Amino acid sequence: MEGFENEIARLIGEDLKKPVTYYWWPQTIGFVRNTLRARQCDxxxxxxxxxxxxxxxxxxxxxxxxxVYRTKSGIRAESVGDPSLKDARIGVVEKTPAVNLLRLYGITRTEPYQLNTDTRANNPARDAIEDVAAGKTDAAVIWGPIAGYFATQQTEPLTVVPLVKEPAVARLQFNISMGIRADEPEWKHWLNDFIxxxxxxIDRILLRYHVPLIGPDGALKTAAAMEPPGYRMxxxxxxxxxxxSGASTVTLAELRRLIEHFPDTRLIDVMPAPPRPADRPAPAVWVPPPRRSLPGAVWLPNVGYGSLTGEQERYFRAGLETLTGGDxxxxxxxxxEPDCWMSWNAxxxxxxWGYGNVYWYSDGAMRWQEAGYGLETVEPFAGGASN
Structure with a gap:
């Protein structure tokens, strides 16, 4: 049950100090009647x-x-009216604003996907993205949050262009809210305050899922704009x-492609080691328990804090020097792990420190395992963690 809406809902639960539960219903006729009005959800x-x-x-x-189009296709469009799309076959979900946009440009060579369907069994927007990746279509015009996410899940590199340069008459931009019952003003006020x-x-979560975000000034928000000026402390x-900035953020699919194409890629797990138990004070020997991590990963614990001790910094520098051979x-x-600033800091x-090919895999070992891939036991690198 992972997606950006789930993560935002989890933030709400944390603020309320209440557990979050979900009630699923396909977004077809009767959705509100069978969920919100039936008090199956709030x-x-x-x-x-x-x-x-x-x-x-x-x-x-x-x-x-x-x-959305294949990066290697030769298409370089920033608008559906670009000449490079003149003879392209374009996927589009029926009865969406994208259909009107294609008509506006006189584009008739389309591949339609059904809108009204039980999304528990079918996902037409995802299918449209997968067909672009497979070469069945040349491009697709899809709802931005879906396009941004599913494009990163394909093995074929795809380019996603938020259509902010199209004529306003096409009406492709929308504000997104949360829906509640009409007779709950206090709940509405609390949620508005939370937002x-x-x-x-919220923006960080959305950008991490590659949702195109439009700011109050009409410009696209960027990940760089959401970065803190220094380290997370x-x-x-x-x-x-x-x-x-200076690193490449990779999704699970992109990480697997990276490992496949460049087997010498070094995977560095920086999850901190459990602290020394109170009943084992120094100088008693204490070795942190092993960790379950990605296959082939090296565990450098305690190097992701915002401020490192001299010992921790020496350990980190020496570890990188050894792993890279100075290259x-x-x-x-x-x-x-997910939502962990340690890996971002590291x-x-x-x-x-001058490393030129740094990648950040923000989903962590948990998402790797949830996707059905195995983990293996790792020990702290170089004989122990820095405490």
């Missing part, structure tokens, strides 16, 4: 602002439809930025 995530069947909160993001207080955290388990061009992938530090 909140519907991801509703278009202005939805008349529910009371809306303030918007928590604004997004736009996107154009205001946690907007930066506390609250290390919290929503992380979508990217890191600053070595490919290094840093990770720990990757940032490696960039600042």
């Amino acid at each position: 909140l519907v995530m991801g509703t278009a602002s202005g939805e008349e069947l529910m009371q809306n909160t303030n918007p928590y993001y604004r997004t736009v439809y996107s154009l 205001k207080r946690r907007q930066d955290d 506390d609250q290390y388990r919290a929503p992380t930025p979508a990217g890191l 600053r061009a070595s490919r290094l992938v840093f990770f720990c 990757a940032k530090r490696a960039v600042e």
Whole structure:
């Protein structure tokens, strides 16, 4: 049950100090009647602002439809009206604003995908993205949050272009709110306050899932704009930025491609080791328990804090020097667990130390395992962690 709406819902639960449970229903006729009005749930995530069947909160993001095409296809379009798309076969979900956009440009060579379907069994927008990757179509115009996420899950590199340059008459941009029952004003006020207080955290989650975000000025928000100026110094388990300047952020699919194409890529797990038990004070020998991590990974614990002790910094520098043989061009992938700033800090530090091929895998070992891939036991590198 992972997706950006789940992560945002988890933030709400944390603020309320209550567990979050989910009630699933396909978004077809009767959706609101069988969920919110039946009191099977208290909140519907991801509703278009202005939805008349529910009371809306303030918007928590604004997004736009996107154009998707194969990066190696030769297409370089930033608009559906680009000449490189003149003879292209373009996928589009029926009865969406994307259809009107294609008509606006006189494009008739399309591949339609059904809109009204049981999404428990079918996902037409995902199918459209997969068909582009497979070469069955040349491009697709798809709802931005879906396009951004599923494009990163393909083995074929895809380019995603948020369509912010199209004529306003096409109406491709939408505000997204949360839906609640009409008779709950206090709940609405609380949610609006939550959105205001946690907007930066919400944006970080959305950008990490490659959702195209449009700011109040009409410009696209970027991952770089959400980065803190220095290192994260506390609250290390919290929503992380979508990217890191000087490093490449990779999804699980992109990480697997990287490992396949470059087997010498070094995977560096920086999850901190459990602290020394109170009943084992120094100088008693204590070895941290092993960790389950990605196959082939090296565990460098305790190097992801915002401020390192002299011993921790020496341990980190020596570890990188040993793993790379002194080659600053070595490919290094840093990770720990989801919503963990430790790997972001460690990757940032490696960039600042002059390593030129740094990757940040923000989903961590947990998402790797949830995807069905195995983990293996690792020990702290070089005989022990720095305490």
